[in-house]
Amino acid sequence: MTKHESTTLSAEDGRLRPLLGTLMMRARVPLIALFAIATLFFGWQASQLKPDASFEKMLPTLHPYILNFLERQDELKGLGNSVRIIVESRQGDIFTKEYQQLLQEITDEVFYVNGVDRSAMQSLWTPNTRWMEVTEEGFVGGAVIPDDYDGSERTLVKLRENVLKSGQIGRIVANDFKSTIIVAPLVEIDPNTGERLDYAKFSQDLETMVRNKYQSEKVSIRITGFAKLIGDLIDGATLVGLFFLVAFGITAVMLFLYSRCVWLTGAALLCSTVAVVWQMGLLKLMGLGLDPYSMLVPFLVFAVGVSHSVQIINRFGTLIYLEMPRIEAAKLTFIRLSKPGFVALLSDGVGFFTLRVIDIPVIQELALVAATGIAVLVLTNLLLLPLVLTFTGISSRCVSYRVEKENSNFRHWRILSGVAQRGPALSVLAVCTVLFAVGIYFGKFQKIGDLDPGAPELRPDSRYNQDNAFLTNNYSTSTDVFVVMASTDVQQCGSYEFISAVNYFQGVMETVPGVQSAMSLVDVSKLAIQGMNEGSPKWHETSRNRYILNNSLSSAPSTLRNTDCSMAPVILFLDDHKADTLDGVVQAVTEFAEQHNSDSLQFDLAAGNAGVEAATNIVIRNAQNKMLWWVYGVVIALCLINFRSLRITACIIIPLVLTSVLGQALMAALGIGVKVATLPVIALGVGIGVDYGIYIYSALQSHLAKGEGLQEAYFHALKSSGTAVAFTGLTLAVGVGTWIFSPIKFQADMGIMLTFMFFWNMIGALLFLPALAWLLTSSKKASD
Known part of the structure; x- marks a missing residue:
């Protein structure tokens, strides 16, 4: 790289970005003042933000089971x-x-x-x-x-x-x-x-x-x-905050070791933190709060901010090393990185927003929280950071480090650039093909819903799960309640036809694996009829006589029938709320209803906490692939718009697909079910991973446009963007890796998944992407 090539504009920079860059630099003082005032305002709003949680927010409100439950909520x-x-x-x-x-x-x-x-x-x-x-x-x-x-x-x-x-x-x-x-x-x-x-x-x-x-x-x-x-x-939010501080500290230390400059480190951390403050303040203005499942999103916004900041300070430091004045260096950094940065952030934000296709309010709010944070990063990291750098510059120590770095032979990048050659490329492609096959096979064993008893959001030895285990071990009725609503005509819940049908249904359900016991209006009727016949066990049965039935139900509690006697809940107490248990119960109830429902008798699903969870599992199962299609569809469309090439888009997207496939296999291997707490991680991993590919291929494309061969162009792309990508992937992986030790299990699960995705997306961008570029370039030449 020569000074001339680094410090002059090219045709691909267009006209709009240089104009914006010039206007920004001229108005840098008032713009920074405006950012400072906005940060104070949003900080004040954020200070009033409160934790927000709701039982109804966890319900898939448009699912038929939940519609049935909400319609009869007052009767249940x-x-x-x-x-x-x-x-x-x-x-x-x-x-x-x-x-x-x-x-x-x-x-x-x-x-x-x-x-x-x-x-x-x-x-x-x-x-x-x-x-x-x-x-x-x-x-x-x-x-x-x-x-x-x-x-x-x-x-x-x-x-x-x-x-x-x-x-x-x-x-x-x-x-x-x-x-x-x-x-x-x-x-x-x-x-x-x-x-x-x-x-x-x-x-x-x-x-x-x-x-x-x-x-x-x-x-x-x-x-x-x-x-x-x-x-x-x-209550565990304080621990979430503690892990955030630990991750912040790790990021700060590694960022300093990477840049060797206090000013660059401080500027990157400042702008990413400002994004989090703005995000929290905007949530308050929108009337939202942070529920337990979205409390980790601010750190993810911070992580995405650091990812883009590293690219910016890396380019700025290189231009200062090439003896360009601070303002000009910041301007050219904005011009060169604003386009790939904007496309990457837009991919992140729209990808996160696609989570709204899942009809669960808590996930839809999480999507809005994440998308809001990404939108803020466009301002704080693509605009504010270059402005801040015009004032901070870089330290003399950093310049010396840059001189030493630029004069080194980048031996490790020279070796890695060999992936863009035939032999190494074929080896990488073969390994990735095997990984695809392994991931697809083991991904088939992935489960929807909870895979453990108790509350899977917490550790098995948490106080809550110990309390829940005590209840399960010492009582005949568990806390996992699945309610089926048996409905008939008004004032007909005491008829023999209805009582006998419920009795038969209850008997069938008690034979279903996972059903501990059942209770309904029938139990009251049987006990009363037995009592009216001197307590003889022979009479512990329903009666065809309407008057006997009416008398047997006269003292039935109101919780076992509604006021107009048109509905009686059948309460199933389950062994647990594991996915397999719920699937078996839902299948049994559905099959029974299909065979016995009529105009005067319906068995409707479902209420109770287990009924709600069964509906949630169904919604997630149906929405999981739909969400992935939306995420990838959006990312592919944006890559096509930016690069205008199917080959380049394929080079960026295929490594992300491999990460998703391996991520699902990892969840299956570790016993992590797809549920409200873990589903967003899949979309977040795709959204964050696309950044790496966009930055690397943008740098690769600029060198290919100068007539360099693929290997040489990739070597220069690694020097300019590869170091930043490798640093970002490792730093973020280490940062979220600390979550694995959290006492909140779903945070630990997210830590495992995000650590894997951050790291593997980096590997995919550095190894799989250039191998695909070689393959597709070779095929293009062959077709030509």
Whole structure:
């Protein structure tokens, strides 16, 4: 590279960019002042940003299952979003005066926690927990807590008898009688403020008002449920921030080692950080917040910013070494890199935005958050950074390092440029072909949804998962509830035709692998009919007599039928919410419904947390390939517009496809399912990886245009852009690699996937791209 070639404009620079560059440099002081004012404003907005989470945001709202659930949400109280508070006695059982007094106090405390649906709350101390038995005088029953309860031995014995008659053993009373559950359904809209329920505050209220207040050496408090899970994830935001700082520090150190200049390092970090501040401020202005699944996006924006900044400071440093004045160097840097940089950022932003094709609000918001951050980078990194460099320049130490670097023989790049020759190129292509085959084969084993019990977003040894495991091990009904809505005509839920159909359906479902037990209106009817016949087990069955059926259902709880008796939920308690379990249940229910649904009887899916997750898995399964087609379609279109060549586009895109294929195989091998937390990583990996290919081929193309051979042109492209690409890939891989040690498992999973994608995209750009360029160039010459 000569001074003349480096410091003069060429025809490919066009007319618009030199004009913009000139105007920018003339107005650099007011522009920087404007950027500073905007940063202060957005920083003030960002300081008011709050964590945001919602149960409804996790729902694929247009899926038929969720439409059915939302239509009947008011009739399914307690079967949607709720928390379970387990009060465990560490000394003895629950039938002591001290335990019951404490349980009553905790029940009252939970009753007044903001966000609890008090009308549907249930514990031993709520009036909706009742017992029933048949005597010589007929049915008798009442609240489980005796009316004359005073904590005496007599009333405690009576309480034990009532519990045994209540049918609540294994449901809200543990099988070993050492703990009980307080079930607290939640309202999505805060009744006091009219705004969406603040899950972070709700979770904190449970900690301060219940766990911290009542847990002792004698009593242990355990809490499960979606709201508590989200609360724990939001609490882990401080750890996310800590890992962000660690990654920031690693990036800063490696950036300094790369540039050997405090000014270049500071300018690159400053502009990338400004982008994050602007992004956070814009989210506040748009009325959005950061939910647990999008908290990692700001770092990804920072990472993309660093990726582009490295290219800019590398080019600026080279021009300063060639004795060009700072302002001219910054101007030429803008002219040369603004086009490939804009195309790469546009590919990133539009690629991220395609996540909105997935009908899950939390993913759609994540797409908007990521696309907003990428849009900001166009201003902060392509415009602001060159302006900042006109003031900072570079240190004398950096100039000396550049002299030493330029005078070296770049032996490693000379060796690597050999990939653009026949022998090495064929070897690389053969290896990549094998990797394609391996990736496609193992990618077939990739699963949709959760692959582990408990909350897969957290580590198995987290407090939440330990609490969930305790509930599963000590109760007959699990926390994984799948609800099928059996519907009929108004006032017909007590007819024999309906009851017998539900009874048959329930029996079939109890034989499905993964179904622990089932409960419906039929169970109440059978128990009542058995009781009316002296408790004989022979009568534990449905009756064809309408009057007997009506009488047997007269005391059925409101949670097992709606007010006009046109719908009765069939509640399936599952062993877990693993993808295979949910798929089996959905298939069994669907097949049954296809065979037995009629004008007067329908079995509709699905409610309950497991029903919602089943619908989510279906949406993700259907949208995964659609999203990839959109991402690649957009990236291909932009590459074609920029380079106007199918061959060049193929050289950039094929390595990205290999990364996607190997990424899916890696997820299958590591047992990482495709779900809300991990699906965006696939799109993010493609969006970020395209930057490498665009920068390298832009440099390669400029040297080919000067008449250089492919190997020599690639050698010069490596000198100008390859070093920056290699540095960026390694730095970002190391930075996100620290996430692997996060106690938040989905952050660790994202860390593994992003580390792999950052690194492998770099390898693909440096090795696979030039080999493809040789292949396609050779084929072009042969066809000519």
